[in-house]
Amino acid sequence: MKAQILVYGLERGETRDYMEFLLATNCRDSNDVEKVKAAAGAAGFHSFRVTTYDGSAPNFAKAVNV
Secondary structure, eight states, rough: OOOOEEEEEETTTTTOGGGGGEEEEESHHHHHHHHHHHHHHTTTOOEEEEEESSSSSOOOOHHHHH
């Protein structure tokens, strides 16, 4: 599976990271990411986070057994 580019952001006035919204899952490249960030910024979103997801299940045991 090809990795998806995910863009998250916080609404205006929100400071808690766990309250971020998933803004886009269909970005193909950095130009698409910048377009999403510009549109979301105009709508009041801030503190964007960009990551990828390859479809694999997370390894929670590894996260707990550091």
